[in-house]
Amino acid sequence: MSSDNQFPQWEVFIQSKTGLPFKHAGSVHAADSEMALQNARDLYTRRMEGTSLWVVPTDSIVASNPDDSGSFFDPSNDKIYRQPTHYVMPEGAKNI
Amino acid sequence: MDDDKRLEAFQAKIDREEKIEPRDWMPEDYRKHLIRQISQHAHSEVVGMQPEGNYITRAPSLRAKVVLLAKIQDEAGHGLYLYSAAETLGITRDELLEQLHGGKAKYSSIFNYPTLNWADIGAVGWLVDGAAIVNQVSLQRTSYGPYSRGMVRICKEESFHQRQGYEIMADMAKGTPEQKAMAQDALNRLWWPSLMMFGPHDADSPRSGNALKWKIKRETNDELRQKFIDKTVQQAEVIGLTIPDPDLKWNEETGHYDSGEINWEEFYNVVKGNGPCNNQRLTHHKRAHDEGAWVREAANAYAKKQLEKSKVA
Numbered sequence: 443m444s445s446d447n448q449f450p451q452w453e454v455f456i457q458s459k460t461g462l463p464f465k466h467a468g469s470v471h472a473a474d475s476e477m478a479l480q481n482a483r484d485l486y487t488r489r490m491e492g493t494s495l496w497v498v499p500t501d502s503i504v505a506s507n508p509d510d511s512g513s514f515f516d517p518s519n520d521k522i523y524r525q526p527t528h529y530v531m532p533e534g535a536k537n538i
Numbered sequence: 539m540d541d542d543k544r545l546e547a548f549q550a551k552i553d554r555e556e557k558i559e560p561r562d563w564m565p566e567d568y569r570k571h572l573i574r575q576i577s578q579h580a581h582s583e584v585v586g587m588q589p590e591g592n593y594i595t596r597a598p599s600l601r602a603k604v605v606l607l608a609k610i611q612d613e614a615g616h617g618l619y620l621y622s623a624a625e626t627l628g629i630t631r632d633e634l635l636e637q638l639h640g641g642k643a644k645y646s647s648i649f650n651y652p653t654l655n656w657a658d659i660g661a662v663g664w665l666v667d668g669a670a671i672v673n674q675v676s677l678q679r680t681s682y683g684p685y686s687r688g689m690v691r692i693c694k695e696e697s698f699h700q701r702q703g704y705e706i707m708a709d710m711a712k713g714t715p716e717q718k719a720m721a722q723d724a725l726n727r728l729w730w731p732s733l734m735m736f737g738p739h740d741a742d743s744p745r746s747g748n749a750l751k752w753k754i755k756r757e758t759n760d761e762l763r764q765k766f767i768d769k770t771v772q773q774a775e776v777i778g779l780t781i782p783d784p785d786l787k788w789n790e791e792t793g794h795y796d797s798g799e800i801n802w803e804e805f806y807n808v809v810k811g812n813g814p815c816n817n818q819r820l821t822h823h824k825r826a827h828d829e830g831a832w833v834r835e836a837a838n839a840y841a842k843k844q845l846e847k848s849k850v851a
Binding site: 447448449451468469470471473474477484485488489505507508509 | 559561562563611612615618619622623625630631632635684687688691694695834837838840841844845
């Protein structure tokens with residue numbers, strides 16, 4: 443961080459209403475967590491976009507590497523028996 | 539993978555209309571172009587608060603005042619969405635500000651024109667935000683994920699800005715003859731600079747090639763400008779104002795308006811820093827930043843103290 447700094451960066455997640463998952467909205471700068479929440483509210487929920495907010499220091503996020511996404515996600519590719527369509531249902535069976 | 543293969547895969551992804559995300563490989567020129575474009579866009583939103591901020595204490599009614607305050611707050615928000623998108627490309631907020639203050643990064647030249655009276659606030663909302671919307675609607679489909687998401691958010695908020703400006707113009711145009719004359723005068727002064735917001739003609743726009751190939755931009759400067767003209771002429775007619783272009787004429791064959799030539803000498807002159815307000819806008823931004831330094835220092839000191847307290851406890 444440089445001398446006249448703009449505060450650490452925080453990632454902002456919004457839950458648009460209860461029951462729904464939190465969704466990434468963008469980032470804010472703030473000196474501490476309280477300021478991060480207030481800045482996130484002012485920036486990302488000016489039009490009732492949310493009922494709940496998460497702020498997470500950007501540095502704390504661990505992300506997968508897109509270059510490795512092929513091999514990283516590969517194990518899920520070859521297990522088609524995880525899909526319901528893999529199974530042969532007897533002729534005439536209903537509601538299954 | 540070597541860079542040729544990576545570039546091929548990158549282009550194929552863009553051709554499939556898949557978004558590029560921050561951690562994906564990208565050509566250095568793509569990154570540079572985006573940083574330049576997004577930061578210019580962000581600075582424009584922030585500097586754009588100045589010509590309107592002048593009128594908060596002079597708005598003609600309480601309604602006009604709260605609306606203007608909300609609009610200016612939105613502009614600050616839009617600037618911050620865009621800084622946030624630019625930062626995903628590996629540039630810091632400090633660097634972005636340094637580039638603005640040092641003159642390396644630009645902002646839209648339209649904000650180097652003064653707002654002389656209340657009618658100008660109407661014209662800015664109607665024309666300047668109107669032109670920005672045409673550009674931003676197109677940019678919702680830009681290939682860079684964070685930029686595209688920022689544009690979607692901005693477009694949702696922006697249409698109120700244009701409508702409030704048009705409402706001011708409509709009210710003045712049906713007011714006293716003096717008020718109507720003020721509205722017409724604002725349109726006369728801001729029409730051409732608004733058309734210049736779309737940038738040079740396609741033939742004179744050297745960076746457009748890659749930007750279109752990489753789908754950073756989805757439509758050319760001239761295409762976007764034409765869209766804006768086609769939309770706005772009818773809006774002027776409805777409120778009884780005249781677009782200050784004697785060559786403006788509906789072209790049955792193309793289905794678009796033909797229009798007169800833009801004064802590009804003026805455009806380049808303002809870009810170079812010789813517009814009516816270049817110096818004032820930048821000086822004000824620097825001063826506001828410097829005068830806010832103690833707030834940042836205090837907040838940092840407080841955060842540090844809280845952190846130390848929590849360690850002791």
